[in-house]
Amino acid sequence: MVVFSKIGMAVLAILVGSGGVVALFYGANALVERFAPGRLKGRILPWVYLSPALLLLLAYLVIPTVLTVYVSLLDARSQSFVGLSNYLSLLADPGMGEALRNNIFWLVGVTGVSVSLGLLIAVLADRVRYEPLPKTLIFLPMAISFVGASVIWKFIYAFRPAGTAQIGLLNGVITSLGFEPVGWLVERSLNNFALITIMIWLQTGFCMVLLSAAVKGIPQEMIEAARIDGANEVQIFWRIVVPMIRSTILVVSTTTVLLVLKVFDIVYVMTAGNQGTEVIASRMFKEMFSFRHYGRGSAIAVILLLAVIPIMVVNIREFLHPTTR
16 A cells, blocks of 8 residues: 555656646746747747756756855854865865875876777777677666665675685685785775776776767768778778767767766775775865864865866867867
C-alpha cells in the first residue's frame, strides 16, 4: 500500500509539474498577446519565455555568488569586515599552496591523458569492424557517479600489511608475483597518480564520444585523396584529422578542465585530502565545515570561480566563433 501511495505521489508530482510548466507558458503567451502592443510582441515574448529560467538562475546562482563574495570579506564567523585578509592568509598558507599544486597536477594529467586517449580511441575504433562494442565498454564508466567510482577503486587500491591476505585487486596481483604490497593511497609519491587515474577512467569515455563524432564528420574524400598522394596514416592523423577537429578538441579540453578544477568527490571519498592529496575544493570544504572559517572558505570558492571564468569565456567564444579549419 505504501509503495502504491509513493508511486501515486510521484505520478501526481510529474503531472502537476509538467502541467504547471505548460500552463505557465500558455498563460504568459496569452497575456502578451492580449496586452502587449503589436509591434513589441515579437520582442517581449522571448523574454517572457526565458523569465522563469532567468529567475531561477538569479535565485540559485547569481545571488549566492554575490553573497559568497561578500562573506569572503568577513571574518571567520561573518561578523566583522576584514577586507582581503582572507585572501592574503590563503596565499601564505602552505596547505593552500599544496592544494594549488595538486590541482595543476590534476589539470595537466587528467586533461592531457583523457583527451589524448579519447582521440586515439576515437580514431582507432572508427576503423574496426565491431566499433560499438569497444566504445560501449570505454563509455560505461561515465554511467557511474564520482562517488561510486571512488568506492570501486578503493577496493582496487585496498592495502593490507605484507604476509596477510590482500583484498585489493592491485595488491593481490602484485603479491602473487612475489612483490611487497603497496599502499597506493598513503604513499605520497603514488597517491595523487592513483586518484588521477580514477578521473581519467571516468572521463576518457566522454572525450571519446565527442571526438568520435567529430572524426566521423571529416569528409572521407579528403582522406582518400591524401592516401592517393602518398600520405601515411600518421601524416593523415596530424595534418588532416587533428586540424579538422581542432575546435572540438578545444571544447572537450576546456570542459574537462572545468570538471577537474572543481574535483572533490574522488579526493574526499578516497583520502579526505590527507597524505598530500589536498585539492582546492577539498580545502574549501575543510575551511567551511571542519575549521568553521566561513570567510576563508568563501574566499577559496571565489578563487575557484575566478579560475573557471576564463575557461567559460573560451568555451563560449568557441561556440560562437568556431576555430577555422
